[in-house]
Amino acid sequence: MRDRTLQYVLLIPAFLIVLATTLYPLGFSLATAFLDWDLRKSPRPGEFVGLDNFGHAVTESGFQNSLWVTTIFVVISVVLTVVLAMALALLLRRTGGLHTFTRIILILPFAMSPALIGVSYRFMFNPEFGVLAKGAAAIFPALEGTPWLANPDLAMGILIATDVWHWTPYMTFMCLGGLASVPRETEEAARMDGASTLRIIWEIVLPQMKGVIAVAAVLKTIFALKMFDQVVTLTGGGPGSSTETLAFFIHKVGFKWFDMGYASALAWILTIIMMAISIWYVRLIITDKKMATA
Amino acid sequence: MSKTVLWWLERLLLLVVSTIVLFPIAWMFLTAFKTPIDAYSVSLVFTPTLQNFVTVFSDPWNLGSMVMNSVIVAGVTVLISVPCASLAAYAFSRFKMRGRKFLFFLVLSTQFIPAIVIVLPFFLMFRQLGLLDTRIALIIVNLAIVTPFVIWMIKGFIDAIPRDSEEAAMIDGASRLRVIKDIVMPMAAPGILTSSIFCFILTWNEFLFSLILTRRDAVTLPIGLVNFRTERGDLWELMSAAGVMITVPIFIMALLIQKHFTRGMTAGAVK
Amino acid sequence: MFKRTLVAFAATLMASSALAWEATPGKPHDGKTVRVLAVKSSQFEAHEARHEAFEEATGIDVVVDYVPFPNMKEALTAEMIGGGDYDVVSIMDQWVMSLANLVQPIDEQIAAQGTDLSDFPGAHMRHGMIDGKLVGLPVRGHVQLLFYRNDLLEEAGVEPPQTWEDVVTASKMIKEKTGKAGIALPYGKLNGQNLMVWVNLLWGNGGELFDADGQPAFASEAGAAATKQYIDMLLEHEIAPAGSAVFVEQDAVNSFKQGNSAMLPLWWWVRSQLTDPEQSTVKPEQLSFTSLPSVGDAGKTTFTNTWIFGVTQGSSDVDAATEYLGWLTDPALERDVLLDEELSEVVAVHFSNLRDAEVNARWGGMHQSAADALATAPGIEFGDDWPRVAEIMETAISSLASEEETDVMAALQKAADEIASIR
Numbered sequence: 001m002r003d004r005t006l007q008y009v010l011l012i013p014a015f016l017i018v019l020a021t022t023l024y025p026l027g028f029s030l031a032t033a034f035l036d037w038d039l040r041k042s043p044r045p046g047e048f049v050g051l052d053n054f055g056h057a058v059t060e061s062g063f064q065n066s067l068w069v070t071t072i073f074v075v076i077s078v079v080l081t082v083v084l085a086m087a088l089a090l091l092l093r094r095t096g097g098l099h100t101f102t103r104i105i106l107i108l109p110f111a112m113s114p115a116l117i118g119v120s121y122r123f124m125f126n127p128e129f130g131v132l133a134k135g136a137a138a139i140f141p142a143l144e145g146t147p148w149l150a151n152p153d154l155a156m157g158i159l160i161a162t163d164v165w166h167w168t169p170y171m172t173f174m175c176l177g178g179l180a181s182v183p184r185e186t187e188e189a190a191r192m193d194g195a196s197t198l199r200i201i202w203e204i205v206l207p208q209m210k211g212v213i214a215v216a217a218v219l220k221t222i223f224a225l226k227m228f229d230q231v232v233t234l235t236g237g238g239p240g241s242s243t244e245t246l247a248f249f250i251h252k253v254g255f256k257w258f259d260m261g262y263a264s265a266l267a268w269i270l271t272i273i274m275m276a277i278s279i280w281y282v283r284l285i286i287t288d289k290k291m292a293t294a
Numbered sequence: 295m296s297k298t299v300l301w302w303l304e305r306l307l308l309l310v311v312s313t314i315v316l317f318p319i320a321w322m323f324l325t326a327f328k329t330p331i332d333a334y335s336v337s338l339v340f341t342p343t344l345q346n347f348v349t350v351f352s353d354p355w356n357l358g359s360m361v362m363n364s365v366i367v368a369g370v371t372v373l374i375s376v377p378c379a380s381l382a383a384y385a386f387s388r389f390k391m392r393g394r395k396f397l398f399f400l401v402l403s404t405q406f407i408p409a410i411v412i413v414l415p416f417f418l419m420f421r422q423l424g425l426l427d428t429r430i431a432l433i434i435v436n437l438a439i440v441t442p443f444v445i446w447m448i449k450g451f452i453d454a455i456p457r458d459s460e461e462a463a464m465i466d467g468a469s470r471l472r473v474i475k476d477i478v479m480p481m482a483a484p485g486i487l488t489s490s491i492f493c494f495i496l497t498w499n500e501f502l503f504s505l506i507l508t509r510r511d512a513v514t515l516p517i518g519l520v521n522f523r524t525e526r527g528d529l530w531e532l533m534s535a536a537g538v539m540i541t542v543p544i545f546i547m548a549l550l551i552q553k554h555f556t557r558g559m560t561a562g563a564v565k
Numbered sequence: 566m567f568k569r570t571l572v573a574f575a576a577t578l579m580a581s582s583a584l585a586w587e588a589t590p591g592k593p594h595d596g597k598t599v600r601v602l603a604v605k606s607s608q609f610e611a612h613e614a615r616h617e618a619f620e621e622a623t624g625i626d627v628v629v630d631y632v633p634f635p636n637m638k639e640a641l642t643a644e645m646i647g648g649g650d651y652d653v654v655s656i657m658d659q660w661v662m663s664l665a666n667l668v669q670p671i672d673e674q675i676a677a678q679g680t681d682l683s684d685f686p687g688a689h690m691r692h693g694m695i696d697g698k699l700v701g702l703p704v705r706g707h708v709q710l711l712f713y714r715n716d717l718l719e720e721a722g723v724e725p726p727q728t729w730e731d732v733v734t735a736s737k738m739i740k741e742k743t744g745k746a747g748i749a750l751p752y753g754k755l756n757g758q759n760l761m762v763w764v765n766l767l768w769g770n771g772g773e774l775f776d777a778d779g780q781p782a783f784a785s786e787a788g789a790a791a792t793k794q795y796i797d798m799l800l801e802h803e804i805a806p807a808g809s810a811v812f813v814e815q816d817a818v819n820s821f822k823q824g825n826s827a828m829l830p831l832w833w834w835v836r837s838q839l840t841d842p843e844q845s846t847v848k849p850e851q852l853s854f855t856s857l858p859s860v861g862d863a864g865k866t867t868f869t870n871t872w873i874f875g876v877t878q879g880s881s882d883v884d885a886a887t888e889y890l891g892w893l894t895d896p897a898l899e900r901d902v903l904l905d906e907e908l909s910e911v912v913a914v915h916f917s918n919l920r921d922a923e924v925n926a927r928w929g930g931m932h933q934s935a936a937d938a939l940a941t942a943p944g945i946e947f948g949d950d951w952p953r954v955a956e957i958m959e960t961a962i963s964s965l966a967s968e969e970e971t972d973v974m975a976a977l978q979k980a981a982d983e984i985a986s987i988r
Binding site for chain 2: 003008010013014015017018019021022024025026028029032088091092094096098099101102103104106107108109110112113114115119120121122123126128129131134165169170173174176177178180181182183209211212214215218219222226228229233246250251254255260263264267268270271274275278
């Protein structure tokens, strides 16, 4: 088969799987965003209301709050996760008993269901019997009586920490996979020339890892923007509304307020934000120049 | 700094990392063996019990019936999704076809929308097709969810593989498909394995669609897990026991793959 | 099977005041299937265990699917939109109005079943009505009680408090003498749980949630006093457990069960778990209960919680479904479950059972006090926007408790404005 045909043939199975299944639901939700669909009044979408649902979002303080919460959450958790994962991968690609052990246990946090993570951490930070709350106070007496999840900033910090704890190990795997497919000759050569380890990492390894890091970052960004399960089970969006992420807010609008039209509009606003971010990432990754590795 | 100090520093760092990773999980595992009265207290000393495991597998929780569904749904999803995604990833990585960026973007953009607003359309669609409460419906949904990510990830790994050996083989007269099969895929193996784990875990833990699209026959483990979030509150000791049962299979799988993973890495290094 | 029928029969004889359900003669629905969507609850599972009697009497096959509580609303919503998968659904009181399109009027059919509606307390029954039409019957219902540790109260030398002012004084004594927190209260955010004690304070202070036009009326002097009273127990008097700014109901229960708190105002159904040796350090002889305290000499109040069972609009056979409802709401069935020694189900929604001597003997008179509270409790009018309204109010309480907000009146006014803007 000629490459010109082959290149599209290779795409067909994956595209069939994805597009055939998602087109209808996506179209449905996009249409809903322009309709009045108050579930309290009708189980079916109602009349066309133009951009009303979107206009609503602009003035809604709850939406603005969740946008702010999400921004903070995404920026901190993505940066922390990716940096830590890359650092850990560089540490773990070396050999040694402890290295292998760490590599094996690393899959565990990611294997845990997000809902269970939220519940577990909530109990572990319980002021009366939580092992982390009590443990922290035992090591640092000044922390005794810290209102962990009752303080807006601390609650946000804990939410981010649990998310980083959940994702970093997996991202480390990705980086390890990336490191493994990168040839080591250049590195060895540089080492022979007496370059320091830090310099080798910074000037040789990291540039080669650019693609994998970007993939990790975009993946993490998408999941962070859609952060939901842990918010429900860890903080319930509180205290006040200090940890209400966008996905949490959208769920609230859809299933508590029962305003599906508005919920869909909000979801599409989130989608547009993601598109903007992703376009930037795609530009970064798919360059028409050859990759730096060659 | 001397070499020995660095050597010890590295071990210390790994020990800290391992502790941070393991401690919460170890605590969850311990909780699974506690009676409720011990689960909600600070005491470190407790009499272990297996009662929680008995409870989660008996009426009315019946976790056992969900294991098969989860295994089949996650297994089939990986088996279909990873090969298809690998091919697409190769095409995206190596060919500069027209509309490449657009297509790549299109497939990923299907995942931008929060599940919460598409779960009802999915529900209506599968209802129309008569597929509610079937594993097929769950497999279809999960395929749609994971495939874009898997393409994206595997593409990253293939990008990192230098083209030299591929080009050499083609000059020697090997066909493109042969090159993919014999050269690219083996080299990308660690990455593909990593992506498969990702795909499996994501499907294994998928909750919202399973909640809305299943009733009785196709219910999966995550639903079993949230069953312990009751009117009475979250039954942590039972959730932990269920959590152990849900996590252990993945852990075993990871252990098995670990060998291949290391081999793949060595292969990459030796090349 | 025969034995069970016999027991049910005997129970029917003893439940003297209420009319007993009887299958429609001639098994008109023989061979049909009634599909039920119910929230996961041991009470409903106890009903399911008794389905055989119903299936034998009517020839109707009953199939029940259970959904965990936190996801019940989503499941009901999907059924409302998709329709036709279930004939009978369980709905919590706060959702009934917003799920109006899910259920249908069943006045006539229920009348034909001979169900005695006057046996249901008004506070429960009102949630089965939409615009004067009957759409569902109460099957599960709760009132609040004040549980307390009689040993701790005795040690502190205080009497069981009758007013909230007493609660504060008693708690301070308890803390001084025993080192325990006086009263475990939920201030955190989850399904409006932090409103349920607060509302009683509001009523006791002479306030109301809404005025006659349905506009928020809680941003008043009474509302501010009630809110301050509630928050002060945590921040000013420090009689609630440390950290309870994030407590949800379950955390308050755990605090009590672990012996860290002396009092717990909560739904009556938690009682059996409070002294369950598997879960709790509290011994049965240490646990007592009384009605919820009042504010000063204002009357006693209680918040209520009700689950109704209704017939869906998409039901393929309304008559078979209501036949099932008739059986399910038979006081004799409820009594049979209440007195089953192998179970510890305390929930009753029929006056005939609440006042039943044998039931009260088994449960230490708890049902009689519930009956007394229910006889006068008005219940709350939950509008179709209640889930949203409750969320706004619980956020206000949560912010005050975590000191994110400090001005009580301003927080209430903000919540009231927000509610007014959506009504």
